[in-house]
Amino acid sequence: MNYSLFFPENVKKALQNDPPGAWMSVLPEGCIRLNSGYPAPNLVPAQQIKAAVGTLIKEEQDLPFHYIGSSHTASLPQQIQKRLESRGINVCEEELLITSGACQGIDLIARSLLDEEAVIAVEAPTYMEALEIFKNYTNHIIDIPVDEYGLNTDQLEEMLEERKQARLPMPRFLYTIPTFHNPTGTTMPLKRRKHMLKLADKYDFLIVEDDAYGELSFYESVTPCKAIDDEGRVLYVGSLSKVIAPGMRIGWIVGAQELISVFDWFKKDLGHPFSHATIAAYLEGNSLEDRLHLLREVYQARCQTMLKALKEYLPAPITWNVPEGGYFIWVKTPGIDTQQLLEQALAIGVAYVPGKYFFLHQKEGIEYLRFSFSYAEEQDMVEGIRRLGELLAPYYN
Amino acid sequence: MNYSLFFPENVKKALQNDPPGAWMSVLPEGCIRLNSGYPAPNLVPAQQIKAAVGTLIKEEQDLPFHYIGSSHTASLPQQIQKRLESRGINVCEEELLITSGACQGIDLIARSLLDEEAVIAVEAPTYMEALEIFKNYTNHIIDIPVDEYGLNTDQLEEMLEERKQARLPMPRFLYTIPTFHNPTGTTMPLKRRKHMLKLADKYDFLIVEDDAYGELSFYESVTPCKAIDDEGRVLYVGSLSKVIAPGMRIGWIVGAQELISVFDWFKKDLGHPFSHATIAAYLEGNSLEDRLHLLREVYQARCQTMLKALKEYLPAPITWNVPEGGYFIWVKTPGIDTQQLLEQALAIGVAYVPGKYFFLHQKEGIEYLRFSFSYAEEQDMVEGIRRLGELLAPYYN
Known part of the structure; x- marks a missing residue:
């Protein structure tokens, strides 16, 4: 056939x-x-996760194994909100969606915001899984060079202004990894971050900020773009993969409620009550700091x-x-x-x-x-x- | 904004x-x-799953927590193949994709086979989550009545023949729950199953068989359509949700390799190594029979x-x-x-x-x-x- x-x-x-x-x-x-x-x-933390499973089942028996899960399952968003606060990001629960790692988050954003006509901008180079995901939705991908200070926002501006002059459609969003970039390891200084946000406002596009590595700073902590996003332009994607374990598949998207509810709409794996409860129990019993x-x-x-x-x-x-x-x-x-x-x-x-x-x-x-x-x-x-x-x-x- | x-x-x-x-x-x-x-x-089986986590971490330490997971993670497909064999379904690993429950399976099928122009057929009544999923992709949904013997295949044939006469496009697929139907509890007799398969061949559409309840027979066991699918028309969707626990989010799609590879292509949550390994360890230590x-x-x-x-x-x-x-x-x-x-x-x-x-x-x-x-x-x-x-x-x- x-x-x-x-x-x-x-x-x-x-x-x-x-x-x-x-x-x-x-x-x-x-x-x-x-x-x-x-x-x-x-x-x-294999042993600690094992211990967390023990605590969980002692406290909640079968509950984490049902569709909706347990109070531990339900507490994971709050745990993540707390963690986001420490990064300067204050959100309510409706502005947060837990995903199966950052990848599902990126896919949901693409699924909800892109069709074949949509234009997006990415960094050159960028995270290869994200590139793979975007190519499933559109061929109209523009890449902007990364230099030693991350995304070159002057070149971004040039591209945007050129498109405006030529009456070409603006990108629906720009996907960026501003902090400890994958693969280049570079970090955008605050000045560039502000420039990027200003451009998003001026040329009317969204920013997808991938912050998977953001907490792994060797020196001073770096302010995520989402923390200075006064206009609600930034969709912030995070993950526990790099700081706890990728095999637990815990990530999230943070953004305007109107967008988050749409990503949730298209998320059809129905949540993962047991792994969410396990990680919530782990976070309760162990200091992430x-x-x-x-x-x-x-x-x-x-x-x-x-x-x-x-x-x-x-x-x-x-x-x-x-x-x-x-x-x-x-x-x-x-x-x-x-x-x-x-x-x-x-x-x-x-x-x-x-x-x-x-x-x-x-x-x-x-x-x-x-x-x-x-x-x-x-x-x-x-x-x-x-x-x-x-x-x-x-x-x- | x-x-x-x-x-x-x-x-x-x-x-x-x-x-x-x-x-x-x-x-x-x-x-x-x-x-x-x-x-x-x-x-x-909360206690048994807890014990399985213990065994797993003793044997494999950090391995189940990485992206690719461990040999337990890798053994889950074989465990499921064995289970499928007992239902008369013999497949190789390339014809099987593990999903996060049946829902993600149904969503991946829809994502891969439907666009806004696509026509599909469903049962009336049918599983509400599946309806929700399909409506995200197309408005061209035809419903065929279920009577006390499940889907009425004569009415299915009538619809198909009418569409053929009118030169209307055939459904891309028919979604059916032939065994212990949700919500009606009905089961299609073998004769109807064969009729349905014949129609799929004659009118050239695929069948999505949702078998979430198939093993929960009170009397004799029921042969799934996939077990008599000589032409490769059936995409078989299964799940451990009803027989182990929904909160583990383990399901699967079985079908032609050419289709499975496409579903896999669009699956962007990257697998769930820890829960797969946990369930594999559970299945090794406990008799599913x-x-x-x-x-x-x-x-x-x-x-x-x-x-x-x-x-x-x-x-x-x-x-x-x-x-x-x-x-x-x-x-x-x-x-x-x-x-x-x-x-x-x-x-x-x-x-x-x-x-x-x-x-x-x-x-x-x-x-x-x-x-x-x-x-x-x-x-x-x-x-x-x-x-x-x-x-x-x-x-x-």
Whole structure:
């Protein structure tokens, strides 16, 4: 049977894109995973979550297992509201929707705001899963360069003004990761954030702020755009994936009630009462502040170790950014196609993500790669960079 | 700000429907819940799931908490394949997609196969959440009556032939609950199932078979349509919600690999490694067969009790079906608007679901209501029916 006859045109178009997750390599056993945007294994609070499940079932028996869940399930939004407050974001419950990770949040936003005619703007480079999601809805994606201070808002303004002059439609929204950007690790200064918000107002578009890494600051804390969003232009997407565990699939969208209610309308997995209750019980029994303190220390140390190893082992023409938080270091390898190099890297037991997958126009990312310092142990990390240094040296002789 | 300007036309149209979940009443404290399609509270294996979490974390530590999860996470599809085999459905892993409950499965099917032009067919009455989902994608919904033997396939054929003669587009798919139907409790005999499959072939449409209740047979087991689907016309949707616990959000779609890969493409919540691993560990340590045996016994007894109470307490003009499995009894209350009656019923502490919510054309359901015998304890159930009998008696004097 030819099932493709059953697919609508917009679905057929979406299926012409790269398949989802195509950027993931199958890793050889024992490979040093400098590719993984995973939290450090020994920092995942497995025992505490187990204990939380115990408490939960002792207190609430079958309740967390029903469709609607228990009072622990119901308390998760308040826990998240509290956490948002500490980031300067004050919202009521109607302005918050819990999602299955940030990805479902991004998908719901796209599902609700985009059709095939819609224009959106993204950063170049940007989070590859988000790019995949957006391509399912529209082909009209404009990318704006990221420099060492994050999104270049002057270039954003130029694009917007050009479109205005040409009477072209404005983007429906701009998707940005202003804090500890994925993949570049950069952070937009306050001045740029304000500029971006002003542009959203002037040219009438929304901002989707992805703040998955925002709390993992090594130095001072960074104010999210949502905290200074007086006009209600920002849809703020967050997640517990990077600070507790991605496998629990807890994320959220914060925004105007009118928008949140629509995202909720299209959310058809009916909530996840047991995992919500489990995480609520975990958050009640454990200090997230203490945990964040620990994470910041560990990741800062890992980042320092990686930076030192890069300096020691990589040939001089290769450069990188110095992040102030998050999980990632973005590396430029002049003259080297990082996708082609990956096979050799895997052969010597080291994995990274080739830069091209983070770009709408993949060729722009050929000479880049993303390292993550979150997952690998420090000694493995150093060994991995050493091996890559050996692999790269001949290219620059 | 007027956010509605940001919504595409198809979203604006969807938002004109009844809001999701509008059929749910807020129940007074202590209300006897004959409305809830929930499993019996004392049958939810909370302690066993707690134990499974313990085993899981002992064996796999942090692994189930990462994006990809653990070998337990990976084993869930095989567990489900085994379960499907016992229903006569033999599939490879590429023909199976795990979803967050049946609802996400239905939404992914709709997302992948429907656009605003698409025509679909549903049963009248049908599962209200499915109706809600479909209305988000198309307004071209045709409903075909359900009689005491489930979907009336002669009327289905009539509709199809009429459309063919009129050169109208065929439905993209037919959504059906052939076994222990929600809300009517009816089951399609094999002859009708074969007729339906033949029609799918002749008129070239797909069948979405929702089998959420299929294993809860009081007498002999019922063969799903998917088990006799030689042409690959059936998309089979299943769930552990009714046999383990809805709060774990485990469901699946089974179908041709070409279709499954597309549903997977649009599934953007990235899987739920921890809950999948938990349920896999639970299934390894507990016999699902034994559990199903117990559930069938308990629900059959509850069903008998409810039927007896209906006979004893409801005035004669009121009639109902006698289900052979599942959760529901469908009641006809001639001359009475069950939506209007609900307020009085709630006032005397009894809840049911008014029939209208199960119909595309809600007025067709005014004189019906759905009782669930799964959730309330037998003595409460009897008391609830007794109270309703008292409430209803004056209407028929």
